Amino acid sequence: MIAILDYDAGNLKSVEKALHFLGEESIVTRDRREVSKADKLILPGVGSFGAAMDQLRKYEIDQMLAEAAAEGKPILGICLGLQLFFDGSEESQGVEGLHLLKGSILKIPNAEGLKIPHIGWNSLKLAGNGRLFEGIKEEPYVYFVHSYYLKAQDESIVKAYTEYGVSIHASVERGNVFACQFHPEKSGGAGLSILSNFAKLSGGNA
Numbered sequence: 001m002i003a004i005l006d007y008d009a010g011n012l013k014s015v016e017k018a019l020h021f022l023g024e025e026s027i028v029t030r031d032r033r034e035v036s037k038a039d040k041l042i043l044p045g046v047g048s049f050g051a052a053m054d055q056l057r058k059y060e061i062d063q064m065l066a067e068a069a070a071e072g073k074p075i076l077g078i079c080l081g082l083q084l085f086f087d088g089s090e091e092s093q094g095v096e097g098l099h100l101l102k103g104s105i106l107k108i109p110n111a112e113g114l115k116i117p118h119i120g121w122n123s124l125k126l127a128g129n130g131r132l133f134e135g136i137k138e139e140p141y142v143y144f145v146h147s148y149y150l151k152a153q154d155e156s157i158v159k160a161y162t163e164y165g166v167s168i169h170a171s172v173e174r175g176n177v178f179a180c181q182f183h184p185e186k187s188g189g190a191g192l193s194i195l196s197n198f199a200k201l202s203g204g205n206a
């Protein structure tokens with residue numbers, strides 16, 4: 001069972017629909033008992049960093065994620081979910097993130113010919129044999145919607161990069177913690193393969 005964490009940040013149903021298409025059992029919830037029974041957790045999200053952290057604390061989802069990470073359950077952050085896994089964001093100065101991973105969330109710099117937010121399909125450069133990308137061909141195209149990007153402190157956790165004016169750390173993993181800046185649930189066959197790889201992971205393999 002995969003728990004899709006509900007903190008009023010939207011984009012939950014599309015993740016649930018993609019998992020259902022793959023034949024994976026999932027539930028949209030913020031109930032601690034249901035979350036504790038789940039084998040894996042997904043934190044999707046769209047919106048602002050500060051407001052999202054307020055919601056995570058309100059529903060004690062920050063605590064649930066910390067407990068799951070300590071137990072070795074696979075956890076996947078998607079889009080804003082990826083950003084929340086880190087220490088903080090330029091979008092919401094002074095607001096602390098979940099500190100599951102180390103790095104900075106920075107504003108995509110203005111550049112001629114680039115629109116912000118970055119909305120659309122970009123290819124990924126894969127690196128480091130990421131478990132989410134097992135069996136996926138080089139340079140898959142995936143769908144992004146974001147104005148801020150990750151610069152991880154330790155580049156060894158970065159498993160995919162993309163370019164949009166700057167080099168963006170598009171997917172990371174360390175132990176049982178995984179995250180994608182793009183939306184796998186909206187990224188066609190490549191995205192479904194990523195979600196399928198996540199669903200196949202076993203717990204406690206940190």
